[in-house]
Amino acid sequence: MVKQKNDRFRDFLSEQNHTWKLSADNYRGLDLVEEKLFHFDGFIIKVQFNPERMRSSTAKVDQGSIAARKCFLCHENRPEVQNSRNLPHDFLLLVNPFPIFKTHFTIPSIHHVPQRLAGNLEAMFTIARQMEGFQLFYNGPECGASAPDHLHFQAGETGFLPVESEFLSLRQNTDTLIFRSATTKIWAIDHYLRKMISIETESQEQGIQLIEEILSRFGEIQPGKVEPMVNLLCTFKEGKWILHLFPRKLHRPTQYFAEGNDQLLISPASVDLGGVFITPRREDFEKITASDIAGIFDQVTIDENVLRKLKETVKNYRSI
Numbered sequence: 001m002v003k004q005k006n007d008r009f010r011d012f013l014s015e016q017n018h019t020w021k022l023s024a025d026n027y028r029g030l031d032l033v034e035e036k037l038f039h040f041d042g043f044i045i046k047v048q049f050n051p052e053r054m055r056s057s058t059a060k061v062d063q064g065s066i067a068a069r070k071c072f073l074c075h076e077n078r079p080e081v082q083n084s085r086n087l088p089h090d091f092l093l094l095v096n097p098f099p100i101f102k103t104h105f106t107i108p109s110i111h112h113v114p115q116r117l118a119g120n121l122e123a124m125f126t127i128a129r130q131m132e133g134f135q136l137f138y139n140g141p142e143c144g145a146s147a148p149d150h151l152h153f154q155a156g157e158t159g160f161l162p163v164e165s166e167f168l169s170l171r172q173n174t175d176t177l178i179f180r181s182a183t184t185k186i187w188a189i190d191h192y193l194r195k196m197i198s199i200e201t202e203s204q205e206q207g208i209q210l211i212e213e214i215l216s217r218f219g220e221i222q223p224g225k226v227e228p229m230v231n232l233l234c235t236f237k238e239g240k241w242i243l244h245l246f247p248r249k250l251h252r253p254t255q256y257f258a259e260g261n262d263q264l265l266i267s268p269a270s271v272d273l274g275g276v277f278i279t280p281r282r283e284d285f286e287k288i289t290a291s292d293i294a295g296i297f298d299q300v301t302i303d304e305n306v307l308r309k310l311k312e313t314v315k316n317y318r319s320i
């Protein structure tokens with residue numbers, strides 16, 4: 001059953017690449033993408049040199065720039081050759097022509113509405129269940145979404161992001177478990193360079209309620225934002241959803257804006273927080289160090305104090 005579902009999505013990619021040369025070339029190019037590994041205490045970070053991601057990493061997402069360009073996720077501006085499939089909740093499946101994953105989809109709403117999690121968690125849960133075998137992810141409007149004006153998720157095959165397997169060992173540390181009900185468990189992971197809140201649930205309803213509680217508390221801590229700054233990963237496997245939430249405090253690190261040799265053109269989003277740093281420039285791929293990686297996570301993700309407040313919210317949660 002699951003295999004058939006996966007095949008359906010992979011067949012869609014193959015069909016698309018028969019008719020869209022740009023996309024086919026970029027998927028073939030993935031075979032040549034270079035990667036290297038950094039080993040930390042109990043986990044790794046992969047670094048991928050992927051020049052086709054330049055437009056995404058350097059996307060101008062300020063209001064003026066967004067207003068001045070045609071939205072590339074709206075039907076009327078998409079290339080004619082780009083096909084789509086319908087997904088629940090008025091979302092569409094599109095092949096991402098600038099892939100990081102071997103199978104990489106963009107999942108926009110059919111409506112041109114702003115990128116927001118509020119009101120769209122149910123869609124995320126439903127689509128993740130339908131796309132078992134894929135990692136669904138959401139980049140907040142100030143956390144790496146290159147179309148902050150058009151609601152969308154992305155998806156890539158599971159097994160690519162290190163966080164998936166590392167979580168299974170990180171959660172063995174019993175101190176990390178902060179919530180348990182009949183259907184749901186939540187862990188807060190601290191010693192992972194970036195703070196992470198992980199949720200495993202058999203109940204869509206309770207999963208959504210808990211994420212909304214966390215986001216609501218985080219919104220109080222981070223007033224004045226269009227929404228609390230987060231990246232969110234979501235998979236469905238064997239009757240359970242697993243989500244990894246990365247609360248953020250900054251969009252891009254100082255290295256992004258530095259000049260000359262100090263510059264590192266890295267704009268962290270879900271994939272980077274999941275353990276794969278994307279470097280569109282060869283020079284950055286070659287010079288990046290373990291200490292740069294730690295420094296970038298430190299700048300863009302929340303500190304101990306904020307994690308403690310979010311943990312308290314989860315611990316005090318009582319289902320209605």
Ligand SMILES: [Zn+2]
Nearest residue numbers: 071074112150
């Ligand atoms: Zn649009």
